[in-house]
Amino acid sequence: MSRRVFITGIGVVTGLGETLKDFWSGLLEGRSGVGPLTLFDTSPFKVHFGGQVRDWDADARFGHKEARRIDRFAQFALVAAESAVKDAGLDLVAAPPVPPERFGVYIGSGIGGLNEFEEQHRNLIDKGPRQISAFTIPKLMVNAASGQISIKYGLKGPTSAVATACASAANAIGDAFKAIQAGWADAMVTGGSEAAITHMGLGGFASMRALSTRNDDPQRASRPFDKDRDGFVLAEGAGVLIIEAEEVARARGARVYAELLGYGMSADGSHITAPDEEGRGAERAMRMCLQDARCNPDQVGYINAHGTSTGLGDLAETKAMKTIFGDHAKHGLMVSSTKSHLGHLLGASGGVELVASCLAIHRGVLPPTINLDEPGEGCDLDYIPHTAREVRVDRVMSNSFGFGGHNASLLIGRP
Structure with missing residues (x-):
């Protein structure tokens, strides 16, 4: 079975902002979301800048207790998914457009909960194995983002995580597209999330000489196709989309951004x-x-x-x-x-x-x-x-x- 698949909702969390308005106006106006990193002291590192999500207050968004249970990368995914669901005009809890068993979640991440891994490794070394948090594994696993989204909305259709490095989100979207075309699901939450601006993330990529070292001019450091390009700029955030089979989107009169055509x-x-x-x-x-x-x-x-x-x-x-x-x-x-x-x-x-x-x-x-x-x-x-x-x-x-x-x-x- 092959079906047309429409994109009906989109949401982002990026260094340019967390609303579509801020994100899109930033792109069109030529603004940069790159700047000095403030998540930790970068003075010992070769690189001091990146595409950081600024002013992220997890306690205010999730409550202190819940924020402790969810790694930063999954937090980004949840917020981007919430924006996409709202943008699509959906109420997935009270009035889902299809049965929960027909609504799935595919979210990609190249690394997953690197923040949690580093924090608990420090606990292991400094305090011993009994001080490792009980939340360690549920926070660092790559499928935490897709799992948390499915739990939040009670979605019980095909749910998975894709980890193919920088192709992760695209593979997740393509796989979700094919799941609808094949008839496994009628709608999907899909995309990707990453929060690898950590000691190990920054240091590891810098040691590979993969990163730009333009510390004196960070906003001009990411320069694709330019003769003076000297590496990529490490960034974090999430991009999530709602995709639906044509008949589902049309039945509810959804606004359609685009049709997924090929993968x-x-x-x-x-x-x-x-x-x-x-x-x-x-x-x-x-x-x-x-x-x-x-x-x-x-x-x-x-x-x-x-x-x-x-x-x-x-x-x-x-x-x-x-x-x-x-x-x-x-x-x-x-x-x-x-x-x-x-x-x-x-x-x-x-x-x-x-x-x-x-x-x-x-x-x-x-x-x-x-x-x-x-x-x-x-x-x-x-x-x-x-x-x-x-x-x-x-x-x-x-x-x-x-x-x-x-x-x-x-x-x-x-x-």
Whole structure:
């Protein structure tokens, strides 16, 4: 069974804000959500900045007792899900549009509860094993976000977690899309969440030399496709969507942002961190996505690129887009990376970026790539530098590629 699947609600938690208004206006105005990190003392580290979610008061949101039971990454997921549910016009507790057994949750995260892992490891070393919290495992497990959302709303349909590094959210959304198409569910809460700005997260990525070290100018540090890019900017947050089978959305008169049309995934099969230099894995994911959607390459008007601001990654993705889209890549296709504003949300990035893609297609404005002053060698596509572009597009692709060689592409269209 194959069914049309609509996106009816979206929610975010990012360094640009926690409302769609703040998020979208920040992207269109070219603002950066990157700044000095305040979650802990970064003075011993090589990098002192990131895309931190500011002024996060978990006690005020959840109550002190409940906040202690939920790691920061799952807190982000719950708040983004609540925003998406509200945006979709749903009351999932009192009046769900389908039976709870037909409503599922797929949320991705690359790392999960890293905050909790570090805190309890300190307890283990400093105080001994008897002082490890009883909440440790339920907080750090990657499926905590999807589990907490299903519990909050009493959802009992297909529920899972995806951990494919920076492709996690995109894979979760694609899998949720296929679950509805296959008839396993009629509606899903889906997306991704991450909170890896921790001692180990920051230190680990810095030791790999994966991060930008532009400490003197953090807001300009994330510069996808620019010749002076020197690594990605670590960020945190969540992006969550409500997706529904066509008949469910139409029956309740839902506002529809976009239709999910295609999903493709692949592996590079070559290196645990570096992408295939020719972008062959990314190319296969995009090609599969187009085939799944029965969409010709020249029908795609805009790509929200993975675009992490790394030397190898940006070039490999550009090569893949040239291979797939041919002459259209140079004459008609528009590309931008919203990581230039937000930094890299790792396993949450695909969720946040699909939210941006939905708003782009729904409102007829494409977000720019900020900090792109001079394209790097081989980066010669239309990356919408600096200024948002008002233009109607009917097909939008969103790319997410992760460590381990995981590649995922999603295609949405005007409904």
